[in-house]
Amino acid sequence: MAEETEKIESGDVVQLKSGGPKMTAESHGNSGWHCKWFDGTDLKHGTFFAKSLIKIV
Template identity: 45%
Template sequence: MFSVGDKVHLKSGSPDMTVEAVDGDSVHCVWFSGMNPVRDTFKVASLSKKGGDNWDTPGGKILD
């Protein structure tokens, strides 16, 4: 499961995101586009923790 402050990525690929809140199977994330913060909500099943299984580099390349 995810916790506030975890660094995550979409399994399909995305910028680094930080978990702001978890609400059941929804995870509220924030990331930056340039200097602007962007927020969105994703399903738990669509995310992977950065540095966890399936990540081979700090850049977050997903291994299949």
């Protein structure tokens, strides 16, 4: 995993610091990063604060 200080950019693979699925950071808005991920064949999405995410390499 990458260091928490790395800047997240659109298209990066991220994960919640607490764990969970790998997600793709799509865009950043006032409420945080909009991310998408798959749960089996279902496409899910959510918005997360940047400080709750780590960049995966």
